[in-house]
Amino acid sequence: MNVQRDASGAGRQSAPIIREAKFAIGDVVRHRVFPFRGVIFDVDPTFNNTEEWWLSIPEHVRPRKDQPFYHLLAENDESAYVAYVSEQNLLVDETGEPVGHPQAPEIFEAFEPGRYKLRPRVSN
Numbered sequence: 456m457n458v459q460r461d462a463s464g465a466g467r468q469s470a471p472i473i474r475e476a477k478f479a480i481g482d483v484v485r486h487r488v489f490p491f492r493g494v495i496f497d498v499d500p501t502f503n504n505t506e507e508w509w510l511s512i513p514e515h516v517r518p519r520k521d522q523p524f525y526h527l528l529a530e531n532d533e534s535a536y537v538a539y540v541s542e543q544n545l546l547v548d549e550t551g552e553p554v555g556h557p558q559a560p561e562i563f564e565a566f567e568p569g570r571y572k573l574r575p576r577v578s579n
Contacts, residue, residue: 476498476542480497481572483547484546487545490532492531493538494528499524523542529554530554535558549569
């Protein structure tokens with residue numbers, strides 16, 4: 456929580472500042488440091504994983520928690536997997552190529568250069 460002071464010096468709590476996500480579901484992105492790319496299938500407004508996961512990242516490259524985190528169907532030259540990546544570590548993928556992750560067709564229905572179109576959801 457942020458504390459704001461009024462003219463008398465009394466403090467009052469205000470809601471934490473939430474930034475708008477830079478990327479959207481369906482965007483194809485690449486990691487800033489590591490050699491992988493992927494398509495975003497979900498977004499958390501701030502860090503929403505375990506403390507153990509966060510602490511497993513070396514401190515000198517550990518991302519801040521107060522930013523959007525993205526769930527990716529990711530791929531590198533060797534495999535396809537799901538990744539959880541902070542906004543500060545993502546860049547727009549400029550290849551214009553689709554992601555070869557085998558789960559992409561289950562979530563997305565079409566690919567246009569740089570972006571996937573989400574499948575419509577069926578609900579009862």
